[in-house]
Amino acid sequence: xxxxxxQQYHVQPDALRRHCSLPAxxxxxxxEMAAAPCIGQQRAIDAIRFGIDMRQDGYNIxxxxxxGSNRHDLVENLVAEQAKARGVPPDWxxxxxxxxxxxxxxxxxxxxRGREFREDMRNLxxxxxxxxxxxxxxxxxxxxxxxxxxxxxxxxEEQWKSLNERAAEEGIGVLQTPTGYVLAPIIDGKVIGDKxxxxxxxxxxxxxxxxxxxxxxxxxxxxxxxxxxxKAHRERVKALNEEVTEHAVSVQLADLKEKYKSMPRVxxxxxxxxxxxxxxxxxxQQTESQALPFLSRDSEQLYSQYEVNLVVDNxxxxxxxxxxxxxxxxxxIIGRIDHKAEMGTLVTDFRLVRSGALLxxxxxxxxxxxxxxxxxxxxxxxxxxxxxxxxxxxxxxxxSLGFVSTTTxxxxxxxxxxxxxxxxxxxxxxxLCHYDVEFSSLFKVAADLxxxxxxxxxxxxxxxxxVVRQAKDMELLPLNTAxxxxxxxxxxxxxxxxERLSMHMSSLDDLIEQADYWARQRGATEVDxxxxxxxxxxxxxxxxxxxxxxxxxxxxxxxxxxxxxxCIGQVNGLSVTDLGxxxxxxxxxxxxxTRVGTGDVVxxxxxxxxxxxxxxxxxxILSSALAARYAPDLPLSLxxxxxxEQSYGGVEGDSASVxxxxxxxxxxxxLPIRQSIAVTGSVNQLGRVQAIGGVNEKIExxxxxxxxxxxxxxxxxxxxxxxxxxxxxxxxxxDAVRQGDFRVFAVRHVDEAxxxxxxxRAGERGEDGNFPEGSVNALVERQLVDYATARKSFAxxxxxxxxx
Amino acid sequence: MxxxxxxxxxxxxxxxxxxVARLWETVLRLLRDxxxxxxxxxxxxxxxxxxxxxxxxxxxxxxxxxxxxxxQQRAEQVGRERAARVQELIQKLAAESNLKAxxxxxRESDAExxxxxxxxxxxxxxAPSFISTRPIFAMFSxxxxxxxxxxxxxxxxxxxYTLP
Numbered sequence: 001x002x003x004x005x006x007q008q009y010h011v012q013p014d015a016l017r018r019h020c021s022l023p024a025x026x027x028x029x030x031x032e033m034a035a036a037p038c039i040g041q042q043r044a045i046d047a048i049r050f051g052i053d054m055r056q057d058g059y060n061i062x063x064x065x066x067x068g069s070n071r072h073d074l075v076e077n078l079v080a081e082q083a084k085a086r087g088v089p090p091d092w093x094x095x096x097x098x099x100x101x102x103x104x105x106x107x108x109x110x111x112x113r114g115r116e117f118r119e120d121m122r123n124l125x126x127x128x129x130x131x132x133x134x135x136x137x138x139x140x141x142x143x144x145x146x147x148x149x150x151x152x153x154x155x156x157e158e159q160w161k162s163l164n165e166r167a168a169e170e171g172i173g174v175l176q177t178p179t180g181y182v183l184a185p186i187i188d189g190k191v192i193g194d195k196x197x198x199x200x201x202x203x204x205x206x207x208x209x210x211x212x213x214x215x216x217x218x219x220x221x222x223x224x225x226x227x228x229x230x231k232a233h234r235e236r237v238k239a240l241n242e243e244v245t246e247h248a249v250s251v252q253l254a255d256l257k258e259k260y261k262s263m264p265r266v267x268x269x270x271x272x273x274x275x276x277x278x279x280x281x282x283x284x285q286q287t288e289s290q291a292l293p294f295l296s297r298d299s300e301q302l303y304s305q306y307e308v309n310l311v312v313d314n315x316x317x318x319x320x321x322x323x324x325x326x327x328x329x330x331x332x333i334i335g336r337i338d339h340k341a342e343m344g345t346l347v348t349d350f351r352l353v354r355s356g357a358l359l360x361x362x363x364x365x366x367x368x369x370x371x372x373x374x375x376x377x378x379x380x381x382x383x384x385x386x387x388x389x390x391x392x393x394x395x396x397x398x399x400s401l402g403f404v405s406t407t408t409x410x411x412x413x414x415x416x417x418x419x420x421x422x423x424x425x426x427x428x429x430x431x432l433c434h435y436d437v438e439f440s441s442l443f444k445v446a447a448d449l450x451x452x453x454x455x456x457x458x459x460x461x462x463x464x465x466x467v468v469r470q471a472k473d474m475e476l477l478p479l480n481t482a483x484x485x486x487x488x489x490x491x492x493x494x495x496x497x498x499e500r501l502s503m504h505m506s507s508l509d510d511l512i513e514q515a516d517y518w519a520r521q522r523g524a525t526e527v528d529x530x531x532x533x534x535x536x537x538x539x540x541x542x543x544x545x546x547x548x549x550x551x552x553x554x555x556x557x558x559x560x561x562x563x564x565x566x567c568i569g570q571v572n573g574l575s576v577t578d579l580g581x582x583x584x585x586x587x588x589x590x591x592x593x594t595r596v597g598t599g600d601v602v603x604x605x606x607x608x609x610x611x612x613x614x615x616x617x618x619x620x621i622l623s624s625a626l627a628a629r630y631a632p633d634l635p636l637s638l639x640x641x642x643x644x645e646q647s648y649g650g651v652e653g654d655s656a657s658v659x660x661x662x663x664x665x666x667x668x669x670x671l672p673i674r675q676s677i678a679v680t681g682s683v684n685q686l687g688r689v690q691a692i693g694g695v696n697e698k699i700e701x702x703x704x705x706x707x708x709x710x711x712x713x714x715x716x717x718x719x720x721x722x723x724x725x726x727x728x729x730x731x732x733x734x735d736a737v738r739q740g741d742f743r744v745f746a747v748r749h750v751d752e753a754x755x756x757x758x759x760x761r762a763g764e765r766g767e768d769g770n771f772p773e774g775s776v777n778a779l780v781e782r783q784l785v786d787y788a789t790a791r792k793s794f795a796x797x798x799x800x801x802x803x804x
Numbered sequence: 805m806x807x808x809x810x811x812x813x814x815x816x817x818x819x820x821x822x823x824v825a826r827l828w829e830t831v832l833r834l835l836r837d838x839x840x841x842x843x844x845x846x847x848x849x850x851x852x853x854x855x856x857x858x859x860x861x862x863x864x865x866x867x868x869x870x871x872x873x874x875x876q877q878r879a880e881q882v883g884r885e886r887a888a889r890v891q892e893l894i895q896k897l898a899a900e901s902n903l904k905a906x907x908x909x910x911r912e913s914d915a916e917x918x919x920x921x922x923x924x925x926x927x928x929x930x931a932p933s934f935i936s937t938r939p940i941f942a943m944f945s946x947x948x949x950x951x952x953x954x955x956x957x958x959x960x961x962x963x964x965y966t967l968p
Contacts, residue, residue, distance in 0.1 A: 175855070177863055177878075177882050178882065178885050179863070179865055179866060179867075180863045180864050180865040180866045181863070181864045181866070182855055182861060182862075182863050182864075182874055183861070183862075183864075184851070184854075184855045184858070184861065185858070189937075190851075191851040191854050191855055192854060193850075193853070193854030193855070193857040193858065194854075194857035194858055194859070195857075196854075197858055209860050212860060212861075213860075216862060216864060216871060219864050219869075220864055220869040220871065221869075223864060223865075223866060223868070223869035224868070224869040226866075
């Protein structure tokens, strides 16, 4: 094949890297710059707007996009717009439930009124703390209490006095023991014993016994009467205390009731407060002189039961809340009930109920990272439960799962009306769709952010302004036009497509920051293209240790890669190694051997389980292509084997299938392959060469190896024609091509690849059904026919031997 | 029984019905004039035993008004409790007056111990006037000591019921 016959496959230097050209005055062309992540994301933006506008349940949003694509900025900007229109949601308070303190009541207030009510109740408590003790210390109260006590006391004394007098009349003494009373006969002022008693006349003895018997009955009656008198006394004192307390608080409470009369729930609560204060009036009299003061409720505890726990305070808000919870733990999302230590015990009450992000975002929007939500225990289930129930029930996870049976608070659930926006990677979205049947009904809106956008003039213009703005926002040196152009080219390279631009914003920020660094290093006041290039190359250098080791191994012939000469059944394929943040290409030697067989092409990688499924598929396709194309009337009587030489790790992908097929064709045709040319591309059953990934890295990987050994114009890489649009090669590679030191061939069919590799025409079937004599395909077909003939004759001999 | 040294002593004779506070002023005055040891002598009254010896005596309990048998054992217990109450009162008064006071319980028939305590002429016996009607007073009179009777009536604890 003549040298210029490959010319038609050459990719011209201009197509190897699509340069960016911006008008010099682009920076002045518009002061209104597009929001960073909005460029080319209209579909996702419309989806988010749709989700946040919908008022029905279940239209929560899942924003699909890779980390670093500024998903949060996009969502927050869009939600912030809507939040203004939606208005400020209500406040929520927890107050004591006097009839059942374990179930604090949730009370709703218009925005700002919750805080006002909390202050009003604080003021009420302050006033009560002064007014109630003052009322109990006043003369009125004391006089009334004294009157009650004296009256009660006189009633008691009257009872005893009459008994004592009657006993004395009958010569009986009523003596008091530590635990009760004893009736004893007294003669001459002295208690008599049995000796004296027995000396008395019988009549007198009977008289004494009778008196004692009657008096005992009366004594018992009085003893039994005493608790009733005490109870009556207590009730009168209690009634007095209630009257005094009511008088003390009624004025303040009346003002509050009037103020909140338009809010029935609050008015009802104030009635409960008043009832409770009056009912417990005696508690307000407690003094510290009690025997065990630490067991009694102190003044703070006494009044704190009327405090207000404002769990959602929107007093300072001017729009619906937009909450981003970066640590979506169960308590941070649902809320929690705190405890405090008292006398060695953990105690809690309604004042220790804490709201989580769901309540803080109630009436607005809650933004969460999916991965974090799923990785925090119990959060996903609790979130779904709240969305289904449309209520937030604050309880510990242990309680909600039934693991803990300790009595604790069960605050009244608060109605939930918040739009949840989950931000996460695509694979998480698909996993949730697949494994969680409830997910789709709760998150009906998927906003799928593009990883890259079309490199249209309009988008390039916006992108350029975005670059300028990012630099400004980050307080970096300004970028001149050339620098911006270079940045945009790098963004196309990041997108692996000369016609698209990557929307991975964090890597853009990294690039601008690093360019700024290098500009400052040289004392510049603005960033130019060289600084951007320096940032790119230095980054590459920082990550290039592994790549350098591979090139070094090739240079020292540890890894056997020929970049000159020719060899039958041996071709340079191209591989990409991905290190996460960086990936690089390098050549791999692929060899093929063929002999008579039963139509098998053995993929050695697959045999030893080092080949992935896609690689195996590629191998099977090329086997099929071989069988379909050559000697279609004969059984394929070939046994071929293909291997990646010196490959000790897994091999995946079908991008080597053109190279593998080329090695097989070389082996069959006995035509040597040029080792100065590497090849990449996948092939279908019809021999069509198809696009592959990592084309830039692969070309550059082979270029780097050839450059180390010395470029002589014979070196080049064959790529699929469909990959030309993806080319964004390094400037040094483009320069080498421009100078004729290196070539990039773009092919559509495997025939084109084999003709470039062997220097011989591939050949097409003529009208006679044969390939042209001497062509690669004719030689291949001849060999396959020979194999079939050999196999047939071998079979006959075998049968004959069998008959003999 | 402890052998008591013959030292100058003021002996305050009390019973369970003695208004001790009323006698205390006399004790203080005597001790101010004559430095001496102070001994409170609780003259045990056997009236609880006498009451318990009657077959029909019952104690009506304050809690619930239940009537229970008043036995000799219970009488002994009540006597001890009464003595303890008086002792507590005297110790309190002594502490307030910065004095030390010994406390002894004396049965009315124990003349020997009485003699040991107040047999000396220099000793002074302070007692309520109503004690002169008691048999023990005859024993007091036989002692060589000086006797100071303080006008006082028996202070019987009146049966009553307190308000809460």
